Amino acid sequence: MKSLTLVAGWACLLFAPAVSAQEVSPERASIVVTGTGRAEAPPDLFTVTAGIEGRGVDQVAALQALASRQRVVMEGLGRLEGLTSTEVTTDGAGIESISDPECGNSDYSPETCPIVGYSASMTVRLVGSPVQRAGDALSLAGELGARDARVVRIHLSDNSDLREAANRAAFADARRQADLLASAAGQRVVRTVRIATPDARSMASSSDALADIVDFEPRVRPVAPLVFAPPPTEFVTHLTVTFEIE
Numbered sequence: 001m002k003s004l005t006l007v008a009g010w011a012c013l014l015f016a017p018a019v020s021a022q023e024v025s026p027e028r029a030s031i032v033v034t035g036t037g038r039a040e041a042p043p044d045l046f047t048v049t050a051g052i053e054g055r056g057v058d059q060v061a062a063l064q065a066l067a068s069r070q071r072v073v074m075e076g077l078g079r080l081e082g083l084t085s086t087e088v089t090t091d092g093a094g095i096e097s098i099s100d101p102e103c104g105n106s107d108y109s110p111e112t113c114p115i116v117g118y119s120a121s122m123t124v125r126l127v128g129s130p131v132q133r134a135g136d137a138l139s140l141a142g143e144l145g146a147r148d149a150r151v152v153r154i155h156l157s158d159n160s161d162l163r164e165a166a167n168r169a170a171f172a173d174a175r176r177q178a179d180l181l182a183s184a185a186g187q188r189v190v191r192t193v194r195i196a197t198p199d200a201r202s203m204a205s206s207s208d209a210l211a212d213i214v215d216f217e218p219r220v221r222p223v224a225p226l227v228f229a230p231p232p233t234e235f236v237t238h239l240t241v242t243f244e245i246e
Contacts, residue, residue: 030193031181034240035174039165040232045085045127046134047153048077050146053121059095066120069145073124076144080137083128093122129157156233166237171195174241187245194242 054065074088103113141149
């Protein structure tokens with residue numbers, strides 16, 4: 001019986017290390033780097049906004065005056081000379097009372113500060129191309145009686161090609177860094193293990209949903225044309241890439 005016990009004990013000692021060794025899987029060496037890619041393209045759309053107003057002794061008169069101004073401004077912007085695409089929309093409509101200016105800003109009570117009229121207003125938005133006509137659109141809006149006209153956006157109608165180019169540049173940058181690090185360690189890059197996007201930001205964006213396409217003839221030329229030369233749209237992306245090395 002003692003001899004059997006000793007044999008069993010030796011068997012346990014011999015086989016135990018072998019089982020433990022099989023459970024350990026050595027990790028493959030890898031490098032994790034973050035590459036940055038940039039791509040530029042000229043923008044092809046601009047957005048100009050302008051406020052329009054109509055005034056009257058009552059609300060109906062104010063709305064009628066606004067409708068008349070709206071027609072003039074929208075038709076005029078839609079006929080701007082040199083545009084290859086034109087979309088005009090409106091939003092932000094409202095109406096408010098106008099108090100007697102003699103009241104100042106301290107008393108808004110109808111009993112002590114009578115209402116002398118009404119003002120109806122809205123915002124007109126023009127999205128068009130090419131972007132070089134944005135300055136002319138701004139000038140024409142003012143000539144047609146709009147107020148606070150401004151170029152609020154310069155963008156690309158489709159930035160998918162720009163995004164793809166930036167991603168390719170980011171991966172190439174990551175691979176370049178990985179090759180340098182692996183070479184410094186006396187190794188080489190074997191394959192790509194993982195690609196992630198820890199951060200992505202774009203200075204380009206898709207165009208807004210628009211309606212009320214306006215197309216009138218003949219075309220209109222502003223009295224005071226403005227030269228508009230916007231910078232290119234830039235897309236920047238970051239890729240975190242894991243490379244296996246050996």
